[in-house]
Amino acid sequence: MESKLLQKLKYASQLTAQEKHIVDYILSNPEVVFDSTAHELAQQTYTSSSTIVRLCKKLGTKGYPDFQLKLALEYQQIPSVMQTQDHAIAEQGNVLAAIDSVPYLYQQALDDTRRMLNAPVLLRIANWVKESVRIDVYGSDMNYYLAQQACAKWNELGISAIAHNSPNMHYLNTMNPNSLTLSFVISHTGENQSMIEAAKVLSNKQMKVIAVTGNNHSTLSRHCDETLLAYGYNEQLRLSKMSAMVSVLYIFDMLYMGSISDTY
Missing domain, CATH: 1.10.10.10 (Winged helix-like DNA-binding domain superfamily/Winged helix DNA-binding domain)
Structure with missing residues (x-):
């Protein structure tokens, strides 16, 4: 702890x-x-x-x-292997060091995400989830697998949710605007061009769009109604990817827990 x-x-x-x-x-x-x-x-x-x-x-x-x-x-x-920014020991394949460093990485990601949370924004988005008849989650590469996990949990509750592996622009451009469809767009940097384009199209259709990103001032955030801040992904640190994934899962799990209360 x-x-x-x-x-x-x-x-x-x-x-x-x-x-x-x-x-x-x-x-x-x-x-x-x-x-x-x-x-x-x-x-x-x-x-x-x-x-x-x-x-x-x-x-x-x-x-x-x-x-x-x-x-x-x-x-x-604090585990000594985690007191240096590059996490050198943990990155050298020391599995025994990982016994202490992995839980600490998880805890740090959760703590940092919690600290950045804006409670009124989270509550507002949770209400949007409850009011929606469909949820779309967009993400590429590893973010697509996070989107799949989030959607699988909502589908178990009977909430229609679909994960999209990069945006299908034909689908986005031809879909009918629907205020009951809620869209999440995941990009750790907030500068993934395909995710930005998806957010632009959805926003132009007057649909609710939420950015899940580590940068509150990113291009993606500017095209979304709200932003949920995740742990900032640093490409220079390999273990940062693991922390970023834990952070995004935490965000979606909070919204999932909010969905359970009225469903069960």
């Missing part, structure tokens, strides 16, 4: 803009806390020492020294 302090950092609410900036900085560079005074951390984040101390107290610690100590103790519990 992830440490309590890290959980508080990720899901802290009612923070000021400065405090949120400090939290994001610490989450991206947790080691900096161990080697910096409150004054030095304030300089690095362009804030003040008093803001740092106030944040530490909001997170349930007595002050910055207490925050440093607790974060250091909890950080030690």
Whole structure:
């Protein structure tokens, strides 16, 4: 399980803009806390020492020294193979290292996805799912298999759902606009041209379209009604693909669980 302090950092609410900036900085560079005074951390984040101390107290610690100590103790519990960005040991085929690193990768993907969730948007989309008579999910390559899994679960509930392996432009251009058809378009970068074209056609037909992507400012998002943010896929890290898949499955499973409540 992830440490309590890290959980508080990720899901802290009612923070000021400065405090949120400090939290994001610490989450991206947790080691900096161990080697910096409150004054030095304030300089690095362009804030003040008093803001740092106030944040530490909001997170349930007595002050910055207490925050440093607790974060250091909890950080030690993270599997050592995962404390470097390239995950070198895990990528060298060390199956014993994977015993610890794989669950940690999954947990990180789930935690990051949860942190990025916009609850009102998720609820709105869940209601659209309940109101729809058909769900289309578009994805290419590995995203197509994620689309298949999502659709298989909805079909088990009696909700008509179809996965599309890249868009069929003839189908898209000739389909009749239907407000009861809900479409999801998956692209980790949000710049997959075929997915963007699918979203454009659907949007032009005044149909509800949801982007599932790691980039909220992507071209795909601009052509969709709503965006569900998934774990950001980094092509430079092979294990990032696994985390991105877990993130997308998590998103669709939340919507699936929302469908169950009224179906069963």
